[in-house]
Amino acid sequence: MKNLLLTLFSVLIFLPAIAQNQKSFQPGELWPDNKGIHINAHGGGIMFYEGKYYWFGEHKIEGKMGNRAMVGVHCYSSGDLLNWTEEGIALEVDKDNPDSDITQGCILERPKVIYNAKTGKFVMWFHLELKGMGYAAARTGLAVADKVTGPFTFVRSLNPNAGEWPLNFADELKGKNWPDDLKPWSDEWVQAVKDGMLLKRDFQKGQMARDMTLYVDKDGKAYHIHASEENLTLHISELTDDYLGFTGNYIRVQPTGHNEAPSIFEYNGKYYMITSGCTGWAPNAARLLVSDSVMGEWEYVNNPCVGEDRDLTFHSQSTYILPVEGKTDAFIFMADRWQPQNPIDGRYIWLPIQFDDKGLPVLEWMDSWSMEIFDR
Template sequence: MYKYILLLIFSLLFYNCSTTKPYTKFKTAEKWLDNNKVHINAHGGGFLIYNKTYYWYGEHKISGEKGNKAMVGVRIYSSKDLYNWKNEGVALQMIKNTSSKLQIGSIVERPKVIYNKKTNKFVMWFHHELKDQAYKAALTGVAVSDNITGPFEYINSFRIHANQLPINLLQKDFDSILPINENQKLTKQIRIEQAKLGQLFKRDFENGQMSRDMTLFVDDDETAYHITASEENQTLLISKLTDDYLSLTNDYIRIFPGQRNEAPAIFKRKGKYFMFTSGLTGWNPNPGKLAIADKLMGNWTFLGNPCRGTKEEMATTFWSQSTYVIPVIGKKDAFIFAADRWRPKNPIDGRYVWLPVQFENDIPFLELFPHWDLSIFKN
């Protein structure tokens, strides 16, 4: 009898697995199950294409209002078709040792991984906040691995560019910046003016600039860049990485001071650089932004809101926030706008909004598609 019961159990398990249909389309903001039939847990994600396989790195969330603290680490998934994802485990594990900056209970957000062809290393950068300090530390962290799925070895977390001027700020202009009046009552407009005048930058000059929402970008010549929200999220910094991708060089620029940007996501098409960002409304969605440049470390120009649709859709970026732009293997100039629909009261249930990047007169725009597939890209 025992053998028959075991046989029945295995038969039922096999039946359930064999009748699970693979995904053949993207379903906007619906639960997205992995190969284990568990909702994908990789929020604020970054994507890496390696050996014709997509790898998705993201924040592992837990349930409840404290679910945005890093109790596990950075999870990784792999896929051949972008629809169906295999859980590859934890790429970067939080550290139990309380003397480590990366200790359990700190905050790790927006992990991004790039591959260095010279060193054959996989390098991860992420936004890092220290345990029980909310968003005060504003550090960027770096880790490295010999294997794409990890485990990644944590190196360090730090403020950036201490005592270093950006290449687009002259010494004489820096010297003329007045210090912040610490006694004034802070308002949104005062923060904006402090960034525009360079006062926030000067305040943090000796100890290093803040780094919060960030992303990475590797250009055609394999030069890599770190792009981050800084100066209380009022300004963006674009920094060139060293050849091994493990640290920042002294080459960096400040862009859009006082224009309140976070959630940067960059891609390149026909020699132009495009950047999606969002405004600052905490966990609540807001109108998306789009910027363009001829050179990554050059002058950037805002093009407005890339979203098309109803007033509410445009005002909320389809109730989501940008995290990455994914190039599609085998299709020319085909890109996917990847975003998160945050659920701060139960972070593990956060959903994903993926949309095709469309173009009109070579300018990107986004429309909401509840269900869609890669056939939308004709080439």
């Protein structure tokens, strides 16, 4: 019976019923590519280049090992965001070298790709955990390519900003020390984290970098945004002009706020970030943060979701916010509905970002929607 069920599931996953004939977004449903196979690009991000969108995400496999990187980063292309062409594996894990940082079986999550017009290089950053270390390494990985679909070449992994203090960290806290016996989650421990206890712990080797995204501002400056300090504090780090390294300029956002899964966009002169709380693979309520600049002071606003299941972000978790080319103030919220017991069955929750009468972003569930919503 178990084998029969697996066979039936495989038939459903690879069912080509609506491949390349998608007329509307259907959040949470199977989403076939041009081969009729459910798109395999989880925790992904999208870049627009020369008239096409390119979707990069984690390639998952069936079963409990599916959240390990057994294949690499998958790439798809589209002209309309609805119908996607499979472009192959943009970055392959190393199946031959057990000493490689991206050896098969490592954890490689949330890949994002941006293009550097000055160098002509496509730059990919991702969250990387070394094989056999669980989530202890908390690194970010870098790969580059000359072609948008790859192949990308792995360059290195690192913990960012080694030996650097955040721009918004008070001088009087840099020399502060704490007793070794603070009880985790006690008031004293939480205050110590706010005051930089974990930041100082990782000062020499570099800071933790887990869930991440990339953002390129209007001036071409790029930023790497990641969950740090044991997922308790977000860091926004400025990248070098070639996007291949860190300048050492970074800020802490919402210390002890327990934010992960960052996604960011700019609207009407304000920068907005949608994040989630930290509850493993289980969904929770999204958080909306706002700032006057990328490296400014970020403040919590509210949960941007409305309606039923708002406190579970419609059973999903944010990964990216996509500006729609050719349309004004049109943004798509991209999220994943994780399936940790069988990761290849993870579904995609894409919803249009709407705005309330105060100009704040709002996410409302829709069973089906089309681009025409942005023409209202």
